Amino acid sequence: EAGVVQSPRYKIIEKKQPVAFWCNPISGHNTLYWYRQNLGQGPELLIRYENEEAVDDSQLPKDRFSAERLKGVDSTLKIQPAELGDSAVYLCASSFSGTARAENEKLFFGSGTQLSVL
Amino acid sequence: GENVEQHPSTLSVQEGDSAVIKCTYSDSASNYFPWYKQELGKGPQLIIDIRSNVGEKKDQRIAVTLNKTAKHFSLHITETQPEDSAVYFCAASRGYKLSFGAGTTVTVRA
Numbered sequence: 001e002a003g004v005v006q007s008p009r010y011k012i013i014e015k016k017q018p019v020a021f022w023c024n025p026i027s028g029h030n031t032l033y034w035y036r037q038n039l040g041q042g043p044e045l046l047i048r049y050e051n052e053e054a055v056d057d058s059q060l061p062k063d064r065f066s067a068e069r070l071k072g073v074d075s076t077l078k079i080q081p082a083e084l085g086d087s088a089v090y091l092c093a094s095s096f097s098g099t100a101r102a103e104n105e106k107l108f109f110g111s112g113t114q115l116s117v118l
Numbered sequence: 119g120e121n122v123e124q125h126p127s128t129l130s131v132q133e134g135d136s137a138v139i140k141c142t143y144s145d146s147a148s149n150y151f152p153w154y155k156q157e158l159g160k161g162p163q164l165i166i167d168i169r170s171n172v173g174e175k176k177d178q179r180i181a182v183t184l185n186k187t188a189k190h191f192s193l194h195i196t197e198t199q200p201e202d203s204a205v206y207f208c209a210a211s212r213g214y215k216l217s218f219g220a221g222t223t224v225t226v227r228a
C-alpha cells in the first residue's frame with residue numbers, strides 16, 4: 001500500500017516568491033492534515049480537512065497561506081509571498097475517519113517538503 | 119491549549135541498553151498519547167500509542183506507560199539496536215488535534 005506522497009521533496013526560493021506543495025493521501029483516508037515542522041521542533045498543525053472541507057484552519061496564517069482540497073483527495077498548500085521565517089519542513093498526514101475511534105487518531109505522515117527561503 | 123514537554127532532548131545509549139524518554143502534558147482532558155519515530159529526511163512514523171484508559175502497553179522491544187494523575191507518559195526501548203537511532207516525538211490529543219513534544223534525539227552506540 002502506498003503511503004502519503006508529497007512533492008517536491010525540496011524547494012529553494014527567494015523571499016517574496018510564491019511556492020506550492022502537493023500531497024496525495026493514503027487511498028481511502030478522508031482526513032488530511034498539513035503540519036509545519038521547524039528545525040529541532042515537533043510538527044505543528046496548520047490545517048485539517050474532512051473530505052474537501054477545512055474543519056480547522058485556526059493555525060493557518062491566512063494573510064499569506066492558503067490550502068485547497070477540491071475533490072476530497074489531493075491537497076495543495078500555498079504560500080504567497082514567502083518570508084524568511086517560512087523556512088521549515090511542511091508535512092502532510094492523513095487518517096481514516098470512520099466509526100472505529102481507535103483508527104481515526106492514527107496519523108500517517110509523508111516525507112515532507114523542505115522549504116528554504118533565501 | 120495542550121502543552122507537551124519532552125525530556126531529555128538528546129540521549130546516547132550503548133547498544134543493548136535501555137532508553138527511556140519522558141513526557142508531561144497539561145490538558146487533563148487529553149486521552150490519546152502516540153509516539154512517533156522520525157528518521158533523517160523522513161516524516162514521523164507511528165510506533166506505539168496508548169489511550170487514557172490503559173496504564174501500559176507493550177510491543178516487542180518498546181513499551182509505553184501512562185500516569186494520568188501525574189499527567190506524564192514514558193517510552194521505554196529495551197535491547198537497543200543501531201536502527202533505533204532517530205528522533206522520537208511524544209504527542210497528546212483530545213480528539214484529532216495532536217500536540218507534539220520537541221523531540222528526543224536517540225543515538226545508539228555500537
